[in-house]
Amino acid sequence: MQESIENRQDSVPGGAAAPGTAIEERSITEKLETVLGNLPPDRVTLEEIRDLIGQDGLLLLSAFLTLVFLVPVSIPGVSTVFGAAILLIGISRLMGRNLWLPGRIARKTLPAENIRNAIRRGSRWLSSLEKISRPHRMSGFVTAPMADRINSLAMIAGAVLLMAPFGLVPFSNTLPALALLFLAIGLLQKDGFHILCGHLLNVATVVYFTVLVVGGGVAVRELFRRLAG
Structure with a gap:
């Protein structure tokens, strides 16, 4: 698998040998297009996505993983797997360590x-x-x-949410995904306004989930009351 990743990295347009370093000079959306162009044709693992983005792209990886939840596409198990990955990214940032993913x-x-x-559809949010x-x-x-x-703690909270x-509840994935996307963009661009929006969206998600619960x-309780009465 590592060999196949290296082969895909060698094929990056412009002769770049390593996406994790060569794409650093491009815009965020251009970096994502490079990663998308090098995804395997059939199935993809988080390990492959991580290796394509590179060790210095944890925030980019976080933004990448949130985009799936901004469009009405249902892929079973994605929120758990991608949420766990973003959780580990937040923890690695908090501890100042490189990203480690359980097997x-x-x-x-x-x-x-x-x-x-x-x-690709969700990247319109990112571009805006x-x-x-x-x-x-x-x-x-x-x-x-x-x-x-x-x-970093806000990223961890967003991943848990x-x-x-x-x-299956509308916006239950969209709200925390937006929070994480704002946080990732804010940290990548060093834009405090986007970071503030990420914090506020985390709070909005907590309020929304509280209302649901x-x-x-x-x-x-009302249903049991009616059945009993």
Whole structure:
């Protein structure tokens, strides 16, 4: 598998030998297009995606993984696998270490064509966010003494919310995915406004899930009351 990854890396347009380094000079959307063009034709694992993006692309990988949840495409098991990967990215950032993926998550295969189509459609969100981002805006969200730790914790919280068992409920994946996308773009572009939006979307997700749980509890209690009465 490593050999096949290296072969795909050698075929990057422009003669780039290693996407993890050569794509650093391009825009975020151009980097994603390079990664998409080098995905295997049939099925893809997180391990392959990670190796294509490179060791320095954890935030790019986070943005990449959120795009699937911004379009109405259902791929079973994606929220758990991708959410777990983003969780590990957040933890690795918090601890200042390189990304490590457990074997079960790293080797989990997903249909490459479905992933490719969903990400190409969802990349419109990414392109829009990238165009309106302003480096060093509201810089306190990036440069404050505890900012990096708080932002890493926000990524961890967003990943946990993405993995919550509400997959069939509208917006249950979209809201945390948007939070994570804003956080990733904000950190990549050093744009505090995007980071603030990510934090606010995390809060909105918690409120939404609380309403779902409380509302569901009330509905179940009312149903039992009617059945008993």
